[in-house]
Amino acid sequence: MLSSPQRKPFSPRAVLVITLAVGVLLFGALFTGILVLTAAIKPVMIAAFLRQVVGVDPATWPHTTLVTWVSMAITALILLTFGAVISGATVWWEMRVSARMQSRIGYNRAGAGGFLQWIADAVKLLFKEDLIPAEADQLLFRVAPYFVMTGFALTFVALPFGEGLVAADLNVGIFYMVAVTALVVVGILLAGWSSNSKWALFGGMRAAAQVVSYEIPAGIAIMVPVLMAGTLSMQGIIRAQGAWPWQWFVFTNPAATVAFLIFFISQLAEGNRTPFDLPEADSELVAGYLSEYSGFRFALFFLVEFGNLWVMAAVLTTLFLGGWQIPWVSAADWTAARGALGDLPGAGWWGLQLLSMLVMVLKTLVVLNVIVWIRWTLPRIRIDQMMNLCWKYLVPFAFAAFVFTLLWQVLLARVPLLATFTGFIMTGLFVAMAALFGRQVKANIAASGDHVDLTNW
Amino acid sequence: MNVTAEQVIFLAFAVPLVAAAIGVVVARSPMYAAMSLVGAFFCLAGVYVLLTAHLIAFLQILVYAGAVMVLFLFVIMLLSLGGEGQQLDRLKQLQWLGFVLGGGGLMALLAWISREVAGAEMAAVGPDFGTIKAVGRALFTTYLLPFEATSLLLTVAIVGAVVVAKEKI
Amino acid sequence: MPLTPLQTYFPIGLVLLVGSGLALVLLLLANVLGPRRPNAAKMSPFECGSVPVGSARDRFGVKFYVVALLFIVFDIEAVFLFPWAVLSTELGWAGYVEMLIFVATLVVGLAYVWKKGVLDWAE
Numbered sequence: 001m002l003s004s005p006q007r008k009p010f011s012p013r014a015v016l017v018i019t020l021a022v023g024v025l026l027f028g029a030l031f032t033g034i035l036v037l038t039a040a041i042k043p044v045m046i047a048a049f050l051r052q053v054v055g056v057d058p059a060t061w062p063h064t065t066l067v068t069w070v071s072m073a074i075t076a077l078i079l080l081t082f083g084a085v086i087s088g089a090t091v092w093w094e095m096r097v098s099a100r101m102q103s104r105i106g107y108n109r110a111g112a113g114g115f116l117q118w119i120a121d122a123v124k125l126l127f128k129e130d131l132i133p134a135e136a137d138q139l140l141f142r143v144a145p146y147f148v149m150t151g152f153a154l155t156f157v158a159l160p161f162g163e164g165l166v167a168a169d170l171n172v173g174i175f176y177m178v179a180v181t182a183l184v185v186v187g188i189l190l191a192g193w194s195s196n197s198k199w200a201l202f203g204g205m206r207a208a209a210q211v212v213s214y215e216i217p218a219g220i221a222i223m224v225p226v227l228m229a230g231t232l233s234m235q236g237i238i239r240a241q242g243a244w245p246w247q248w249f250v251f252t253n254p255a256a257t258v259a260f261l262i263f264f265i266s267q268l269a270e271g272n273r274t275p276f277d278l279p280e281a282d283s284e285l286v287a288g289y290l291s292e293y294s295g296f297r298f299a300l301f302f303l304v305e306f307g308n309l310w311v312m313a314a315v316l317t318t319l320f321l322g323g324w325q326i327p328w329v330s331a332a333d334w335t336a337a338r339g340a341l342g343d344l345p346g347a348g349w350w351g352l353q354l355l356s357m358l359v360m361v362l363k364t365l366v367v368l369n370v371i372v373w374i375r376w377t378l379p380r381i382r383i384d385q386m387m388n389l390c391w392k393y394l395v396p397f398a399f400a401a402f403v404f405t406l407l408w409q410v411l412l413a414r415v416p417l418l419a420t421f422t423g424f425i426m427t428g429l430f431v432a433m434a435a436l437f438g439r440q441v442k443a444n445i446a447a448s449g450d451h452v453d454l455t456n457w
Numbered sequence: 458m459n460v461t462a463e464q465v466i467f468l469a470f471a472v473p474l475v476a477a478a479i480g481v482v483v484a485r486s487p488m489y490a491a492m493s494l495v496g497a498f499f500c501l502a503g504v505y506v507l508l509t510a511h512l513i514a515f516l517q518i519l520v521y522a523g524a525v526m527v528l529f530l531f532v533i534m535l536l537s538l539g540g541e542g543q544q545l546d547r548l549k550q551l552q553w554l555g556f557v558l559g560g561g562g563l564m565a566l567l568a569w570i571s572r573e574v575a576g577a578e579m580a581a582v583g584p585d586f587g588t589i590k591a592v593g594r595a596l597f598t599t600y601l602l603p604f605e606a607t608s609l610l611l612t613v614a615i616v617g618a619v620v621v622a623k624e625k626i
Numbered sequence: 627m628p629l630t631p632l633q634t635y636f637p638i639g640l641v642l643l644v645g646s647g648l649a650l651v652l653l654l655l656a657n658v659l660g661p662r663r664p665n666a667a668k669m670s671p672f673e674c675g676s677v678p679v680g681s682a683r684d685r686f687g688v689k690f691y692v693v694a695l696l697f698i699v700f701d702i703e704a705v706f707l708f709p710w711a712v713l714s715t716e717l718g719w720a721g722y723v724e725m726l727i728f729v730a731t732l733v734v735g736l737a738y739v740w741k742k743g744v745l746d747w748a749e
Contacts, residue, residue: 519701520698525698531691532691589712596709604724605727607706611732612735615735615736622744
């Protein structure tokens with residue numbers, strides 16, 4: 001659109017400025033909103049805000065409840081907007097990365113580096129005809145996207161963004177996450193069945209069989225960090241870890257490393273990501289359960305699918321990779337920065353919160369990037385391989401990791417130093433493996449006569 | 458907690474719950490019956506939350522609205538019970554029997570509730586009542602034998618599933 | 627002023643409302659903005675451009691059903707692990723033994739399924 005022949009195209013510099021402005025403003029506003037609002041909707045904070053800023057007594061002021069509800073509703077809206085926007089940005093990133101990996105150009109029309117493409121796509125889909133096949137079940141066809149959408153939206157309630165930055169730190173945290181994602185399966189089955197199309201039905205059945213199968217190893221693998229932290233709360237699990245890699249659960253217990261891998265693979269499968277994209281394998285099933293969906297109904301499914309990548313990566317970061325923990329900042333520092341509980345916290349506390357959010361977001365993006373790499377590296381597996389991998393490898397290994405962790409925790413109670421020791425060794429091993437991997441990649445590139453070119457990004 | 462607020466929330470869950478439950482029985486298409494059941498499960502989870510049975514509420518969603526529902530949907534698809542209602546004339550008489558029995562049961566229940574429970578103050582519960590820790594503590598100490606028996610029951614269920622499926626393959 | 631148990635659920639209820647509300651608004655908007663020119667070909671189920679053959683409501687392999695049953699069994703089992711994992715330190719040695727027995731029984735179930743060949747999808 002920006003370079004249509006009828007209109008004088010913007011200069012590349014202007015396009016870059018516009019893109020940067022949109023990107024920075026959009027994400028700046030969203031992250032600021034999440035930072036301020038998720039921290040502020042706690043009753044203590046609202047009470048302090050009313051007393052110190054508005055100058056009324058929250059206990060007697062008639063509108064206290066109203067303020068609480070409105071701020072909660074705005075928070076919910078911002079979190080969902082964030083989910084939608086991050087989903088779009090992930091699509092853009094995925095398309096750019098895949099283009100680089102396949103020596104293509106990729107998105108480059110709307111905005112600098114094609115960054116505005118996902119906005120253009122969303123607007124386009126809004127203007128598309130919304131078809132419901134004549135033979136489809138009219139009601140259930142319409143209901144299915146809501147199941148998927150609410151299942152996705154609900155995960156954001158317990159998803160941590162920083163130390164005090166979570167909409168609700170439920171004490172059943174991770175259990176809640178597992179429970180609400182179960183909704184998505186019902187939505188997928190419903191979409192597949194109600195479409196009354198062979199592709200859709202088969203895709204729906206495959207998707208449901210795959211998702212429910214991989215929920216078992218995922219559920220057992222989750223037990224390992226839960227056992228190590230002794231709590232189900234997402235924030236509690238992060239607090240039980242440290243900021244340095246050798247204090248992360250993934251490295252302090254060999255079984256947790258196994259559990260991490262099992263959980264990672266299961267998450268890929270539950271998100272229908274390659275190599276587990278057989279439910280919507282476009283070369284055999286058209287688009288699986290989505291085949292008959294068009295227009296914005298399709299967009300909602302698509303949004304959830306890519307938005308889920310963020311949720312996936314954030315949960316992995318929370319359970320195994322130390323979440324938002326900042327180096328050199330201990331729990332005591334947080335309490336000190338918070339000051340008196342009845343007062344509004346000072347700038348130092350907000351700075352720490354911002355820092356913790358930065359750590360969390362960076363880790364999540366790294367994990368997300370790995371998920372994107374995997375999609376463009378591995379081929380799709382067959383359905384029998386998918387079932388074998390789940391029931392014959394992941395489930396037994398998850399059980400083994402769980403039982404090992406039982407014994408490990410008993411051992412740790414006697415020899416607490418063991419965790420630190422293991423942490424250092426495992427971190428060292430990981431760094432060595434990463435170095436070897438990098439060297440091999442470099443050697444492969446040199447051997448093929450290719451070179452790394454980042455100039456035309 | 459304001460009593461009226463709690464009552465409003467209760468009604469907001471209870472009325473759709475009864476409506477959905479009736480929908481399960483009345484719906485002609487098995488698919489719609491299953492969907493009504495999902496709705497009923499959700500409303501029931503809300504009622505559990507009101508009773509401060511937190512763990513049970515999430516179990517309700519995870520196990521019933523999630524797992525059991527998937528099984529139901531699979532069975533509906535497996536038997537290709539279509540969207541069009543199944544006419545089962547021979548069950549017409551049974552319908553009346555069910556109506557009488559169900560209505561009688563409801564009456565008995567209501568009579569019992571009005572005699573035993575109505576008017577009585579609800580006992581206050583501790584702050585950790587119904588939390589995962591409290592339920593777990595009871596489960597793994599007081600109710601240890603039933604808990605271990607569950608694993609046996611689950612294993613029997615696995616064997617049963619295999620036998621049923623193997624016959625058909 | 628700690629949260630009462632019920633208050634911790636308010637965000638969940640709100641997100642549920644806002645989430646489905648957002649989906650509803652977007653779909654309504656698309657409904658208003660989008661064109662509406664249906665024809666028979668558009669409204670028929672997609673079958674790669676040819677005329678659809680037979681009904682889509684076909685019967686499915688019994689394997690899917692077995693997977694769902696296995697899922698329920700192991701899901702319920704995982705559900706029991708959650709409260710146990712939270713309490714593991716409190717329960718001590720007795721707790722470990724309890725859980726080992728529980729898990730062992732289920733592993734036996736898994737082994738049975740495996741041996742019976744139910745897990746072999748391609749037969």
